[in-house]
Structure formats: structure tokens, C-alpha cells
Amino acid sequence: MPFSSSNAPYPAAEPLPSGNAFSVLVVEDQGSVRAALVAELRRAGVSKIFEAPEGQAALHLFKTHRPDLVLLDIKLPGQDGYWVAQQMRESEAGDWTPIIFLSGLDNELDVWRGIEVGGDDYLVKPVKPIVLMAKLRAMRRLLDMRRRLVLMSAELHAANQRLNEMVEIDALTGLVNRRGFDRILHNEILAARRDGTPLTLMLCDLDHFKLFNDTSGHVQGDACLKEVGRLLREVCVRPRDVASRYGGEEFALILPNTPRSGAMTFARALGQLLKVRAIAHANSPLGDILTLSGGITTCVPDDSTNAESMIMRADQALYAAKAQGRNRFFSFEMQMDTVEQLRN
Numbered sequence: 436m437p438f439s440s441s442n443a444p445y446p447a448a449e450p451l452p453s454g455n456a457f458s459v460l461v462v463e464d465q466g467s468v469r470a471a472l473v474a475e476l477r478r479a480g481v482s483k484i485f486e487a488p489e490g491q492a493a494l495h496l497f498k499t500h501r502p503d504l505v506l507l508d509i510k511l512p513g514q515d516g517y518w519v520a521q522q523m524r525e526s527e528a529g530d531w532t533p534i535i536f537l538s539g540l541d542n543e544l545d546v547w548r549g550i551e552v553g554g555d556d557y558l559v560k561p562v563k564p565i566v567l568m569a570k571l572r573a574m575r576r577l578l579d580m581r582r583r584l585v586l587m588s589a590e591l592h593a594a595n596q597r598l599n600e601m602v603e604i605d606a607l608t609g610l611v612n613r614r615g616f617d618r619i620l621h622n623e624i625l626a627a628r629r630d631g632t633p634l635t636l637m638l639c640d641l642d643h644f645k646l647f648n649d650t651s652g653h654v655q656g657d658a659c660l661k662e663v664g665r666l667l668r669e670v671c672v673r674p675r676d677v678a679s680r681y682g683g684e685e686f687a688l689i690l691p692n693t694p695r696s697g698a699m700t701f702a703r704a705l706g707q708l709l710k711v712r713a714i715a716h717a718n719s720p721l722g723d724i725l726t727l728s729g730g731i732t733t734c735v736p737d738d739s740t741n742a743e744s745m746i747m748r749a750d751q752a753l754y755a756a757k758a759q760g761r762n763r764f765f766s767f768e769m770q771m772d773t774v775e776q777l778r779n
């Protein structure tokens with residue numbers, strides 16, 4: 436008798452909790468045993484049941500329908516249940532479907548081998564309906580728990596990504612903040628070193644911005660910074676150009692694959708755009724509109740180049756631009772060339 440009907444000492448097998456549909460693949464070569472299992476599963480409320488008499492058909496059904504649980508006989512014509520279980524596990528790639536082995540063999544070595552090849556439990560035939568139901572319930576509980584975990588982990592991953600984006604964005608201007616700037620500059624130095632291409636870093640500082648705040652107030656000052664942010668985003672037309680807010684009224688532009696001449700053209704275009712936009716700066720000693728000064732450094736990075744050294748050079752050039760009267764851009768390397776020429 437393949438399926439035990441005597442369950443007198445046990446309470447009646449209760450159906451599975453209703454809710455999400457639950458599907459089971461029954462792999463059993465003996466038609467009568469299979470029919471008995473299927474009938475019992477139906478009684479238990481299993482909504483979808485797939486049947487296979489041997490391994491290849493079972494694998495095909497498994498891959499096509501991805502059932503929630505597999506009841507798998509060990510002795511099958513052709514490849515045995517151990518092999519089938521192994522193939523199922525390999526085809527899942529990170530996923531998990533509970534597999535319960537069914538066999539008339541009740542020796543411990545079979546249990547060990549079944550679990551070893553990826554089985555989750557083992558039932559000795561004839562199977563009592565109440566035991567089958569208990570196992571189904573337990574597996575379903577595990578499956579539900581796993582699905583919740585997978586969902587939670589996907590949500591956590593998405594939240595982490597959002598958080599990462601948020602912490603690299605400056606709240607006022609919407610530009611990349613200092614943290615993002617540090618990361619991107621570091622990566623671009625590595626990329627430019629690898630590709631042997633010129634990288635430009637430009638530090639820009641608004642001229643007499645303290646005066647702007649003192650005259651127009653902080654709210655207007657903030658609006659002005661926002662407008663400058665928009666403008667910088669506009670001039671960064673290449674996909675890898677990055678405009679960032681480096682500090683209070685300081686901005687930094689990372690311009691990959693941009694040589695010295697290109698950097699100067701870029702700086703001129705930026706100055707021109709700022710002039711056209713004509714943001715009022717009533718008390719500026721330089722005129723009645725907002726201006727900025729910039730320090731530029733350009734290099735094909737070598738092993739000694741790092742973010743600190745590039746920032747230092749751009750900062751030095753910016754200092755010179757301020758000292759020479761503001762509303763201008765200085766290139767660190769061009770200054771060096773000039774110093775070199777004066778020495779000769």
C-alpha cells in the first residue's frame with residue numbers, strides 16, 4: 436500500500452492556509468501512488484499540481500512552471516531522484532524551492548544522501564496524510580519567510596541606493612556635494628591615468644559674496660547660489676562633466692578629457708554666460724553684476740597625482756585670480772610656464 440490510509444491515532448489533516456496560490460510538482464513513477472498523492476494534495480487545498488513520471492519530464496515542468504514545492508521519488512526510471520534534485524538546484528541560481536524526497540527506502544544513508552544533494556526533507560512511503568500536511572505547512576512557512584526576506588532585502592537595497600544618492604547631493608543647489616565630488620574626482624583621476632587623457636579641475640568662487648549677503652540678505656544669497664548652480668549645470672554639457680558645490684560659495688567642476696586649451700575655452704564660456712545672465716550684485720566693487728573667479732589645473736595624471744594635489748594646484752590658481760583683481764580664471768600650469776619663462 437503506497438499511501439497510508441490508517442491515520443486513526445492522528446487528528447484529521449487540515450487544509451493549508453488559504454492565501455497565495457500554492458503549486459506542487461509530484462515526481463513519482465507509480466501511477467497509483469502519484470494519483471493518491473495528488474488526491475491528498477487537492478484535499479489539502481493545493482491549487483496547482485504538476486505531475487511527472489520520470490526525471491527529464493520533471494525537470495522540464497520545474498523549469499517551465501517553477502512550482503512552490505517538489506515531492507520527489509528517489510527511485511525513478513532512468514536518472515534517479517538524487518540526480519533530479521541536483522539538476523533542479525543548479526537551475527535555480529540563488530533561488531530556493533523546497534524539495535521533499537519520497538521513498539520506500541527508510542535507511543539512514545538515503546536520508547543523508549537526499550539532504551546532501553539539496554533535498555530539504557525526507558518522507559518514507561507509505562506517507563500518512565497528516566504527516567504530509569504537516570511537512571507542507573512547514574515548508575510553506577519557510578517559503579513565505581524566505582520571500583519576505585528577499586522582498587525586504589530588495590527594499591533595503593533600493594533604500595540604500597536612494598540614501599547614497601541623497602548624501603551626495605547638495606540640498607540647496609541640487610549639485611553634487613563635497614562628498615560626491617571627492618568620490619568622482621578620485622575615480623576620474625584613476626580613469627584619466629589609465630587612459631592617458633587630460634583631466635581638468637576648476638575651482639570657482641563667487642566674488643565679494645559676503646557683500647552680496649550683507650546687502651541683499653541670506654535668502655537672496657541662497658537664491659543666488661541656486662541660480663549659479665543652474666548655470667553651472669548648463670555649461671557642463673558632456674555626460675561626464677560634473678559640477679559640484681565644494682563649499683559655501685565655492686564650486687568645483689570636474690572636466691574629464693579636457694586639455695588646458697579646452698579648459699580655458701570652457702572658462703571663457705562660463706564667464707560669458709554669467710555676464711549674460713547678469714545676476715544683480717548692487718554693491719560689488721567690480722560692477723553691478725555677480726562675477727566669479729576660477730583656479731584651473733589640468734594634467735594627464737601619473738602615479739604621483741591624487742585628489743589632494745589637484746585641489747591644491749587649483750586652489751593656488753584661484754588664490755592668484757583673486758589676488759590679481761577677481762573676475763578672471765587662472766591656470767596653475769600656465770602660471771608655472773610663465774614663472775619658468777621669467778626665470779630663463
Ligand SMILES: Nc1nc2c(ncn2[C@@H]2O[C@H](COP(=O)(O)OP(=O)(O)OP(=O)(O)O)[C@@H](O)[C@H]2O)c(=O)[nH]1
Nearest residue numbers: 640641642643644645646648653656657683684757
Ligand atoms: N546665502 C548664503 N551665503 C553663504 C552660504 N555659504 C557661504 N556663504 C557666504 O559666503 C560669504 C563668503 O565670504 P568670503 O569668504 O569673505 O568671500 P567673498 O566675500 O566672496 O570675497 P572673495 O571670495 O574674496 O571675493 C560669507 O558671507 C558666507 O556667509 C550659503 O549657503 N548661503
